[in-house]
Amino acid sequence: MKLQDAIDQFDLDDPDLPKALDKQALESGGYPYGEKLDKDFYESRLEQLQIELIKLQRHLLDSGERIVLVFEGRDAAGKGGAIKRYTAYLNPRNTRIVALPKPSDVEASQWYFQRYAARLPSAGETVLFDRSWYNRAGVEPVMGFCTPEQNRKFLREAPDFERMLTDDGIVLVKFWLNISRAMQMKRFHARRHDPLKQWKLSPIDLKALGKWDEYSTARDEMLGLTHTEFAPWTVVRANDKRRSRISVIASVLRRMHYPGKDTKLVEDVDPKIVMQAPEFLDQFGSDE
Numbered sequence: 001m002k003l004q005d006a007i008d009q010f011d012l013d014d015p016d017l018p019k020a021l022d023k024q025a026l027e028s029g030g031y032p033y034g035e036k037l038d039k040d041f042y043e044s045r046l047e048q049l050q051i052e053l054i055k056l057q058r059h060l061l062d063s064g065e066r067i068v069l070v071f072e073g074r075d076a077a078g079k080g081g082a083i084k085r086y087t088a089y090l091n092p093r094n095t096r097i098v099a100l101p102k103p104s105d106v107e108a109s110q111w112y113f114q115r116y117a118a119r120l121p122s123a124g125e126t127v128l129f130d131r132s133w134y135n136r137a138g139v140e141p142v143m144g145f146c147t148p149e150q151n152r153k154f155l156r157e158a159p160d161f162e163r164m165l166t167d168d169g170i171v172l173v174k175f176w177l178n179i180s181r182a183m184q185m186k187r188f189h190a191r192r193h194d195p196l197k198q199w200k201l202s203p204i205d206l207k208a209l210g211k212w213d214e215y216s217t218a219r220d221e222m223l224g225l226t227h228t229e230f231a232p233w234t235v236v237r238a239n240d241k242r243r244s245r246i247s248v249i250a251s252v253l254r255r256m257h258y259p260g261k262d263t264k265l266v267e268d269v270d271p272k273i274v275m276q277a278p279e280f281l282d283q284f285g286s287d288e
Helices: 003-008 019-024 039-063 079-087 133-137 139-143 148-167 181-193 203-208 212-226 241-255 277-284
Strands: 066-073 095-098 126-130 170-178 233-237 274-276
Touching: 003 019, 003 181, 019 181, 039 079, 039 241, 066 079, 079 095, 079 126, 079 170, 079 241, 133 139, 133 148, 133 212, 139 148, 139 203, 139 212, 148 170, 148 212, 170 241, 170 277, 212 233, 212 277, 233 241, 233 277, 274 277
Parallel strands: 066 126, 066 170, 095 126, 170 233
Antiparallel strands: 233 274
């Protein structure tokens, strides 16, 4: 069976994943590697980068600098896994993960950015947003949770909001983790049939399966209108979680200046899978 036929016939409830999806998902969407990163190399490089994060944490506490990391991507893109590896050995007193639920009635009546602004870092802190204010550029318009005018208003205002953050000295790093349609299906299938992962599969995830093109269009508009010099988007092609995780950590570290930095290590970012938004849009557009 060809990959496209497997995609067209995909049944999430069938416990048997089509062989074409299982074997070809990694390389689908033009992903440049046919095998996952070697496990031993991955674990060694991940540990080296996590040691660099400890150095960075010490510097942040001494300098009072603040970091905001925004993680966006389709469902099952690997945002949570990347965040878990980033924070694994950091002090939770100075490193916070923010994953906000649906806004309350009170929050829905407030300025859209208000509940996110309330969770920004204090001196020495790093805050990682597992989804962020960019809900209004992705899931909300695609799922009909906001009006087209609210979406357009957000896309106009987001750069202004982020300009205020960076002008105040916050280091803002925005990641879009990009996966192919076949890889999303494979990961959804694992969530559906692995009892340890079933909690990850939400009703919104199920609806997203039929809205691939709508999400692609929303993503491209978001990246195109909110990629700025002061708050650029870093796109990480994330079919291989191992490569994605070390690329995310290295991308943050290369932005920062701190004592004892292993420059050679943190500059070793794979240009085949890590790129700025304009380059990604030029190469892949709305249909990978």
